[in-house]
Every structure is written in structure tokens, then in C-alpha cells.
Amino acid sequence: MMEKTFEEALVRLEEIIRKLENGELSLEESLKLFEEGIALARHCNLKLDEAQGKVEVLLGIEDGVIRTEEFQPEEE
Numbered sequence: 001m002m003e004k005t006f007e008e009a010l011v012r013l014e015e016i017i018r019k020l021e022n023g024e025l026s027l028e029e030s031l032k033l034f035e036e037g038i039a040l041a042r043h044c045n046l047k048l049d050e051a052q053g054k055v056e057v058l059l060g061i062e063d064g065v066i067r068t069e070e071f072q073p074e075e076e
Helices: 005-024 027-059
Strands: none
Touching: 005 027
């Protein structure tokens, strides 16, 4: 099985949250989904960490010092 993209994992995580919040699942089903959700959350966190690392690398090195800046999204 191929590794999920960040977006795919996030969509699945949102599905799991909706199902768990619904409260109509058995305890066994809830625990299974909870376990999957934790794994997906960790996967998403790892993908975000990787993206942050890439952004920092893209900012580059000046005078032998890595220059990093916090990403500031544009307000809509």
C-alpha cells in the first residue's frame, strides 16, 4: 500500500473524527478508529515537520549561517 499524502491522511482523519463524534459505533469499532486516527495524526505531523524543514532549507544559508524565518500566511 502506498503512503498517504498529507491531504489524503487529513481527509481520512476528518472522517474518523466525524464517526467518533457521532457516538453510534461499538466500543471495538471506536477503538479501532481511534488507533487509526492516532496513526494518521502522527503521519500528518511528520509531513508538516518535513515541509518545515524544506522551507528552512529553501531560505538558504548566508555567510555560513542558516537563515530561517517563521512562515506568515497572508490574511484573506
